[in-house]
Amino acid sequence: MLDLRKRQILQAVVEDYIATAEPVGSRTLARKWGFGVSPATIRNEMADLEDAGYLDQPHTSAGRIPSDKGYRYYVDQLLEPEPPRPEEIKRIEADLGARREMMQLAQAAARLMAELSPYAALAVVPGLSPSRLRRIHLLPVDESHLLLVLVAEPGIVETRLLELGNPAGQGERERWMEALNQELAGLTATEFDATALATIRGELGTNLYVQVMDALHEVLSDAGEERLLMEGVANLLRQPEFQDSQRLMTLLQSLTGGSEVVEELRGKSRQPGVTVSIGRENATEAMRCCTLVTAAYRAGGEVVGMVGVVGPTRMEYRRVLSLVNEVASELSRALGGA
Amino acid sequence: MLDLRKRQILQAVVEDYIATAEPVGSRTLARKWGFGVSPATIRNEMADLEDAGYLDQPHTSAGRIPSDKGYRYYVDQLLEPEPPRPEEIKRIEADLGARREMMQLAQAAARLMAELSPYAALAVVPGLSPSRLRRIHLLPVDESHLLLVLVAEPGIVETRLLELGNPAGQGERERWMEALNQELAGLTATEFDATALATIRGELGTNLYVQVMDALHEVLSDAGEERLLMEGVANLLRQPEFQDSQRLMTLLQSLTGGSEVVEELRGKSRQPGVTVSIGRENATEAMRCCTLVTAAYRAGGEVVGMVGVVGPTRMEYRRVLSLVNEVASELSRALGGA
DNA sequence: CCTTAGCACTCACTAGCTCAGAGTGCTAAA
DNA sequence: TTTAGCACTCTGAGCTAGTGAGTGCTAAGG
Structure with missing residues (x-):
C-alpha cells in the first residue's frame, strides 16, 4: 500500500x-x-x-x-469517476435513440465513440449461430426476386436477396414460409441449419425450397460468427505513440485479422461494468502497447456483445471510462436489455 | 508526340x-x-x-x-491492359456471386479490392432519395416490435425496427401496409416523403401510422444520401509515401468527412469504363498526392454507384486498372445491371 | 547529326563530434 | 526526514566532413 x-x-x-x-x-x-x-x-x-x-x-x-x-x-x-457531461449524454441518446436493428446500433455506437474520443473505437456484434430464430419472411421484391428476412432472438435482422428461376406465386410463397416457420420454432440458428435440411426436404423438395435453404445456409456462414466493427482509426494517427507507422500497422492488422482479438474480447464481455486492459495485460501481441477499455451491452437481458475504445496506454482514462460506460448503457437501453 | x-x-x-x-x-x-x-x-x-x-x-x-x-x-x-488472372476472377466471382442486397455487395466489393491490391478501396452506395420505392413491408418481430422493410428500385433494401406502444393486430398491420403501398406506387423516396404525410394522414391518423411515417422519414434522412464505404486503410501504411502520418491523416479525414469526395466521385461516375485521376487532377486538396482509380457499376441498366482504389500516384496502374474493372463488372452483373 | 566517354559539379545522406539542457542520484547539512 | 548542492548521465540539436549517386556539359568519334 x-x-x-x-x-x-x-x-x-x-x-x-x-x-x-x-x-x-x-x-x-x-x-x-x-x-x-x-x-x-x-x-x-x-x-x-x-x-x-x-x-x-x-x-x-x-x-x-x-x-x-x-x-x-x-x-x-x-481515478475518481468523471461527472457526466450533459451535452455528451444528449448526443449519445440522440444517436442511439433511433430504433434500429442491432448491427446499425452497434455501428452508430462505434462511430460515436470514435468521434467523442481521440482514439479508435470497437464494437463486437453477436453472430447468428447461437441465437434463437424467431421468424423467417419471404418478401416479394420483383418478378424474379425474393427478399429473405431472418429475425433472430436478441433483435438481430439479416436479409438476403434470392433470385428465382421461375416466379413463385403468392400462395406457394406463403406455404413455404409457413413450413419454414413451423420448423424453426425455438431452434438456434445452428440447430436449424443442421436439422432443417433433413426434415423439410422430404415435404417440399422443390426448386425454391433448395434456394431458400441455400440462402439460409449462406446467411449463417456469413453472419453466424461475431463481427468486429472498427471506427476512428484516423484518430490514432494523431497520437505520438503511433507516429511510427509500423506499430499502427501491426495493430490494425491484428484488429482486422479478427478472430484472435474477438476471442479475447469475448472473455471480457462476461464481466459487468467497464473493463480496462492495460498494455501487457492484453494477450494479443500487437495490443501490448495499447490500452483497451470495454463494456458489455445487453439485449433482452442477455450480454450479447461489447463496445470499447483502443488507444495508447497513455490514455485519458477518466474521459474514456465514462464514455464507454455511457455508450454501453445507452446501447443496452436501445436494445431493450438494460 | x-x-x-x-x-x-x-x-x-x-x-x-x-x-x-x-x-x-x-x-x-x-x-x-x-x-x-x-x-x-x-x-x-x-x-x-x-x-x-x-x-x-x-x-x-x-x-x-x-x-x-x-x-x-x-x-x-x-499501358497495355493486364491479362486477366484466372484465380483472381474466380475469387471475385465467388465473393460477389452470393445474392445479397446492394449495400452488402458494395461492402464485399470494397473488401475484395482492399485485399487484392496494396491500396485502400472505396465504394459509393446509392442513397434512397432519388430511387423509386417498390414496396414497404411491416413484419411482426415480437409483441412490441415491427420491422419496417423498405424495398426500392435498384435493389436497395433498408430496414428499421419500430417499437409499438400497444401491439397492433394482424389485420390492422395489413391494412396499413396496403394503404402505404397504394400511396407509394411509382414515387421516388423524396416525393413520397413529401407527399405521403399530407394524403394518408387524413385516412389513418392513428398512433401506429405516425410511428411508421416517422420511421420512414428517418430512414430517408439516414439512408437518403449516397454513402462512402472505405476498406484497407492499413494497406496505405505500408506505402512509403504515407510513412509521414500527417499526410495519411489529412487524406483519411477528407475521405471520412465524406461529402466533398463523394461529390467529386459522382461527377466521374457517369463516364463509362475505368477512370483514372492522377495527383493534381483531383479536385480535393488532400487527394493531390494520390491517384484514384474508379469505375461505375450498374443496377437495372442504370449507373448507381462506383467502386475504386486510392493509393499514391506511384501506383501499380496495370494491376489496379484491371482489378477495378473486373470488380465493377462483376458487381454490375451481380446487381443485374451489366 | 547523333552518340558517347570523360569530367567537374551538385546535393542528399551519414557518421562523428561537440555542446547545452534536463534530469538524476548521492552526500552532507539543517 | 527534508533539502541544498553538486557531479554525473544521457538525449537531442547543430555542425562538419566525407561519400556516392547522379547530373550537365564538352569534345571526340561514328
Missing part, C-alpha cells in the same frame, strides 16, 4: 504524462503541482515508486513515465 | 519507380533495361522528357521520377 504522498505523486505523474506525452521530471512536478516539498524529496519518492514498479525511466537522465502497473494502480485506486 | 525511344524510356522510368519507389537514374535504366545506348544518351532523353514535363527531379543530383503528366501519358498511351 502506498502512502498518501506517493499516491499523490503517482497520480500527478500519470496525469501530467497523459496530458503532455513527455516524461515527467521532479522539478516540473514541484512547479506544476506544488506539493509543498522540494524537487529532491519528490525525486526520492519517485525513485521508490520506480523500485516498486509503478514508474519507468526511459533513460537515466529523463523524467519518469508510468508503467503498466502504474496505470493499473491509477485506474483502480486513484 | 514522343518518339519511340522517349516512350520506351518514360515507360521504363515509370515502371521502375513504381517497383522501387526510388528516383531512377540513367545508369540504372541502362543496366536494367539495356536499350543498347549509353547512360549519357539516356540522360539526354531524360532531360528532354523533363523539359516536356513528363519527369520531375527531386533535386539536382537525384534520378528522375514521373510527374503527374508522366503518369497520365503512361496510363493513356503506354
Whole structure:
C-alpha cells in the first residue's frame, strides 16, 4: 500500500504524462503541482515508486513515465469517476435513440465513440449461430426476386436477396414460409441449419425450397460468427505513440485479422461494468502497447456483445471510462436489455 | 508526340519507380533495361522528357521520377491492359456471386479490392432519395416490435425496427401496409416523403401510422444520401509515401468527412469504363498526392454507384486498372445491371 | 547529326563530434 | 526526514566532413 504522498505523486505523474506525452521530471512536478516539498524529496519518492514498479525511466537522465502497473494502480485506486457531461449524454441518446436493428446500433455506437474520443473505437456484434430464430419472411421484391428476412432472438435482422428461376406465386410463397416457420420454432440458428435440411426436404423438395435453404445456409456462414466493427482509426494517427507507422500497422492488422482479438474480447464481455486492459495485460501481441477499455451491452437481458475504445496506454482514462460506460448503457437501453 | 525511344524510356522510368519507389537514374535504366545506348544518351532523353514535363527531379543530383503528366501519358498511351488472372476472377466471382442486397455487395466489393491490391478501396452506395420505392413491408418481430422493410428500385433494401406502444393486430398491420403501398406506387423516396404525410394522414391518423411515417422519414434522412464505404486503410501504411502520418491523416479525414469526395466521385461516375485521376487532377486538396482509380457499376441498366482504389500516384496502374474493372463488372452483373 | 566517354559539379545522406539542457542520484547539512 | 548542492548521465540539436549517386556539359568519334 502506498502512502498518501506517493499516491499523490503517482497520480500527478500519470496525469501530467497523459496530458503532455513527455516524461515527467521532479522539478516540473514541484512547479506544476506544488506539493509543498522540494524537487529532491519528490525525486526520492519517485525513485521508490520506480523500485516498486509503478514508474519507468526511459533513460537515466529523463523524467519518469508510468508503467503498466502504474496505470493499473491509477485506474483502480486513484481515478475518481468523471461527472457526466450533459451535452455528451444528449448526443449519445440522440444517436442511439433511433430504433434500429442491432448491427446499425452497434455501428452508430462505434462511430460515436470514435468521434467523442481521440482514439479508435470497437464494437463486437453477436453472430447468428447461437441465437434463437424467431421468424423467417419471404418478401416479394420483383418478378424474379425474393427478399429473405431472418429475425433472430436478441433483435438481430439479416436479409438476403434470392433470385428465382421461375416466379413463385403468392400462395406457394406463403406455404413455404409457413413450413419454414413451423420448423424453426425455438431452434438456434445452428440447430436449424443442421436439422432443417433433413426434415423439410422430404415435404417440399422443390426448386425454391433448395434456394431458400441455400440462402439460409449462406446467411449463417456469413453472419453466424461475431463481427468486429472498427471506427476512428484516423484518430490514432494523431497520437505520438503511433507516429511510427509500423506499430499502427501491426495493430490494425491484428484488429482486422479478427478472430484472435474477438476471442479475447469475448472473455471480457462476461464481466459487468467497464473493463480496462492495460498494455501487457492484453494477450494479443500487437495490443501490448495499447490500452483497451470495454463494456458489455445487453439485449433482452442477455450480454450479447461489447463496445470499447483502443488507444495508447497513455490514455485519458477518466474521459474514456465514462464514455464507454455511457455508450454501453445507452446501447443496452436501445436494445431493450438494460 | 514522343518518339519511340522517349516512350520506351518514360515507360521504363515509370515502371521502375513504381517497383522501387526510388528516383531512377540513367545508369540504372541502362543496366536494367539495356536499350543498347549509353547512360549519357539516356540522360539526354531524360532531360528532354523533363523539359516536356513528363519527369520531375527531386533535386539536382537525384534520378528522375514521373510527374503527374508522366503518369497520365503512361496510363493513356503506354499501358497495355493486364491479362486477366484466372484465380483472381474466380475469387471475385465467388465473393460477389452470393445474392445479397446492394449495400452488402458494395461492402464485399470494397473488401475484395482492399485485399487484392496494396491500396485502400472505396465504394459509393446509392442513397434512397432519388430511387423509386417498390414496396414497404411491416413484419411482426415480437409483441412490441415491427420491422419496417423498405424495398426500392435498384435493389436497395433498408430496414428499421419500430417499437409499438400497444401491439397492433394482424389485420390492422395489413391494412396499413396496403394503404402505404397504394400511396407509394411509382414515387421516388423524396416525393413520397413529401407527399405521403399530407394524403394518408387524413385516412389513418392513428398512433401506429405516425410511428411508421416517422420511421420512414428517418430512414430517408439516414439512408437518403449516397454513402462512402472505405476498406484497407492499413494497406496505405505500408506505402512509403504515407510513412509521414500527417499526410495519411489529412487524406483519411477528407475521405471520412465524406461529402466533398463523394461529390467529386459522382461527377466521374457517369463516364463509362475505368477512370483514372492522377495527383493534381483531383479536385480535393488532400487527394493531390494520390491517384484514384474508379469505375461505375450498374443496377437495372442504370449507373448507381462506383467502386475504386486510392493509393499514391506511384501506383501499380496495370494491376489496379484491371482489378477495378473486373470488380465493377462483376458487381454490375451481380446487381443485374451489366 | 547523333552518340558517347570523360569530367567537374551538385546535393542528399551519414557518421562523428561537440555542446547545452534536463534530469538524476548521492552526500552532507539543517 | 527534508533539502541544498553538486557531479554525473544521457538525449537531442547543430555542425562538419566525407561519400556516392547522379547530373550537365564538352569534345571526340561514328
